[in-house]
Amino acid sequence: MAEFSIIDQYFKRASKSDVSLGIGDDSAIVTPAPSQQLVICTDILVAGRHFPLDTTAHAIGWKSVAVNLSDLAAMGAKPHSILLALSLPTVDHGWLAGFSQGLFDCCDQFGVSLIGGDTTQNSQLTITVTALGWIEHGQAITRSSAQVGDYICVSGQVGDAAFGLKHPGHALQQRLDYPTPRCNLGQQLKGLASSMIDVSDGLAQDLGHILKASNVGAKLQLDQLPIDESLKKLEKQQAWHYALAGGDDYELCFTISPQNFEKLLRQQLDVPLTIIGKITQQTGLSFVYMGENHPLAVQGYQHFA
Ligand code: ADP
Ligand code: MG
Secondary structure (H helix, E strand, O other): OOHHHHHHHHHOOOOOOOEEEOEOEOOOEEOOOOOEEEEEEEEEEEEOOOEOOOOOHHHHHHHHHHHHHHHHHOOOOEEEEEEEEEEEOOOOHHHHHHHHHHHHHHHHHOOOEEEEEEEEEOOOOEEEEEEEEEEEOOOOOOOOOOOOOOEEEEEOOOOHHHHHHHOOOOOOHHHHHOOOOOHHHHHHOOOOEEEEEEEOOOHHHHHHHHHHHHOOEEEEEHHHOOOOHHHHOOOHHHHHHHHHHOOOOOEEEEEEOHHHHHHHHOOOOOOOEEEEEEEEOOOEEEEEEOOEEOOOOOOOOOOOO
16 A cells, blocks of 8 residues: 555544645645744654553554643643654554544644654554644743742652553553643643643653753652552552652643742642642752651663663
8 A cells, every 4th residue: 555545544634724734745834823932842652662562553643642742731832733754564454543543532632733744664663743832932831940949740640651551451551551741731831830841751850850950959748749549559669669760641740939839720720730849959859758858769761771
């Protein structure tokens, strides 16, 4: 089957009206609104490395979009469109139907259009999505402006996806397969959060990127970590390991002044938030349990381990 019939059959759909030219020409065209900046990111998913080989095609389609929308959310950007670079070992129609359905389900939920891509044959299944979003000029929330005294907050629960990976068939596998990008929350944090990151490689490691970029430290309250009931039943060390070192949660971790946190809570939020600690002058990440310092070694996901 030719590349073009795959594209026509599975990936060519009407784009939103704000896409000037979608799939079918050499490039796509989008017209930015006057005061907006373009926010762009890309993520590669390799079969067997970024998702288990038995993951359904539908979940792979969903996740390949969701992980990118999560990166846009972590800047405060409004998602607009994606490009899809797909390398397929074979043309499997059942797989392509499930994959494209999952991809479009995620696109539809967040108002995103697929505007282009590339399709090729290769021994390994890899999916590379590039996402485009908009933000008002100068409003993007980066990793480098956390302030001493800020609260450290996280959305939803952490450790779910890592637990789901270890326990196939458990309800939390859903959180691994179908992560929810926190697109609304990300945009609501514009003008309020001082720094932000999405949790893809483990909370401790990802928060560490904020601390390094902002040249500050943090004290985390271990008993405040928002974890699932299934994790609460584990030994504390194990639960903390999932919560702090488990990847693939795609929650937002942000820093915010106490005054701005009050303002945030006056808005309607679609996900629970938890204050898990505070930014400190002293660099490095330290942990507190029951009011006492609690030494803990955590390592997040290593891409080249
Ligand atoms: P070119 O050879 O000029 O790079 P292609 O023949 O690769 O163009 O692609 C034809 C059109 O289909 C382009 O608009 C391209 O963006 C789009 N396209 C190719 N593969 C995909 C895909 N997997 N998903 C969405 N659009 C795709
Ligand atoms: Mg091509």
